[in-house]
Amino acid sequence: MRAFACDNCRSLIFFENDRCFTCGHEQGYDRSVGALVSLDHTSLERCANADLIGCNWLTKSGGLCECCLLTRTRPADTDLAGMAAWRLTEAAKRRLAYQLDHLKLPTTPRTEDPEKGLAFDLLSSAQQNVITGHADGVITIDLAEGDDPHREAMRVKLAEPYRTMLGHLRHEIGHWYWQVLVDDTPFIDRFRDLFGDDRESYSDALQEHYGKPDDNSWADTHVSHYAAAHPWEDWAETFAHYLHIRDTTETASWYGLRVDGPSLDLAVSWDAEIRVDPVEDVENFDELARSWIALKLVLNQLNRSMGKDDLYPFTLTPAVLDKLRFVHVVVTSHR
Template identity: 40%
Template sequence: MRLYECDHCGQTIHFDNRTCVNCGQRLAFVPERLAIHALSEGEAGRWHLMAAPDHVVRLCANEHHDICNWTVPAEGTETFCVACRHNRLVPDASTDEGLSQWRHISQAQRHLFYSLLKWGLPRTTRNEDPDGGLVFDFLVDEVKPDGTVVPAMTGHEDGLIAIRAAEADDVTREKVRVSMSEPYRTMLGHFRHETGHYIWDKLVRDGNRLDAFRNTFGDERADYGEALKRNYEEGPPTDWQEHFISTYAASHPWEDFAECFAHYIHIVDTLETARAFGMVVDPRGHDDLTSELRFDPYRARNAEQLVDAWVPFSVALNSIHRSLGVPDLYPFILTPAVVAKLQFIHGVVHGQV
């Protein structure tokens, strides 16, 4: 994620900022420019970019709930931004719990869409593609008459992504993470993983890449239901760490792809953030852990370039976390087999496969 600068006063600003902390100017992310801009108010809900006054926008319709800080072109017919227009079922903003959930969910969703926009990846709506367009349902848990709570399920099917809204709450999500023995579980991780299934549909299945996919990930025609059942009942293969980024990735080629897609974005976007802050890893006497980002991670040559930069950063960040007594930031191992899968993802994202 980049750092930005207020067009009005030059103050450093961040991706989620609504107003400049220095001058108080209204800020918004303008998707067609992939940047945060200071705005000056015009007439009838129209706003002018201070850096380009002829560029006129309107705020996303979710702005009034303080849910979204993105814009839409002033002359268009859309009322929701390029991220929010994919939402179908959303939390109840009339309740404190629902509003809090929606704000946390939207923050993660906008971080996902930043990456999709940077790469120009598919993001068709259901209006454009009724059978396979990307659409999100943020589902509430079912409470039975006796008070028993039935958790909503997170998953994907033909472009429909369902995400359990309750996991916007840190306590709820952490309970699930511990109960499932997962080293990492975040709302942003859900978005990136589940969207990986949609990207597989559009760029692998429909993109004439199935043979290349099967050579790298295995045959996705293996029974999916049986694979998941076996994973939950028996666990992953004993040597899973040599071949997979996570135990869930070991369950089926579809899940392997989705997990690797999520990790590819984790790595790229975190490296962009490190580059924006001018971070360098250069431990004295440990040249194998040296890393300086002299390239744009979103335009990396290949996955190897990304991994070579990422490993020193992840080791340093994990060590810092341990010094604070908190879990590792990135508790995963990038083996040669996993790097080969990340290279396939890289090729799909950049149209090189």
């Protein structure tokens, strides 16, 4: 995420802001320029969801913004718990949409392409049984995942080292991008070399995955245990991690972060200015990986200093880096 400045007083403001807390000018996100702008300096209007869920995006019509329009189903106004969870989920979805725009990835809505377009069904499991997942461009999210105790309980139950709403969104939209960017394209053969044969039965693979204990045999070749379930899940997990890495390194770059130490005889090259925004060509994945490995070591130690678990509790083995490189090539080649 880039650093934003108020276009009135040049004070630092953040992506979620709807006003500058230094000069008081109301702010909104203008998707067409990828920036927060003062409402005094634009003819755009606030999204119709501004008061309801705190959306700070702007629109020409005064109706719903383009990000909110991607949501096909949302909780009823009378579902107070669902409404609170919907607010948190839309905030994560706006961050996702910003990153997809930055990467110049398509976000064609279902309303424009009824068969293959993108839509989000944001459902409350307090009202019905909800399974988070993806089906041909329709992403279903259990809004209970916006509740910290519920999400933590699920993380422990499934023995996952990391679980967030933004992580869910990045994983599930990864399934859609496999269909849009990889399936039936020249990339499919290389995909099968790296990830496996996607034509294997998905239901049988999941049944086998959940029916056997985790013996850690996946660790050398997959970014997570769930990634080992099926090539589709391996792609979605790897795609999500690519977005994690890109967002974090971009943020570090905008804030001028450097990793210069410690001064030890280590295999890691520490003199690493985090200046990476590798969107322009496919050749600079190595710089992204180098920056991220140095950065994540520091971030993990900072978390431990606060008594928290590692921010990024994953190991990027050579096989996983090859898969991440493939995702990078697919994304940047599309651009």
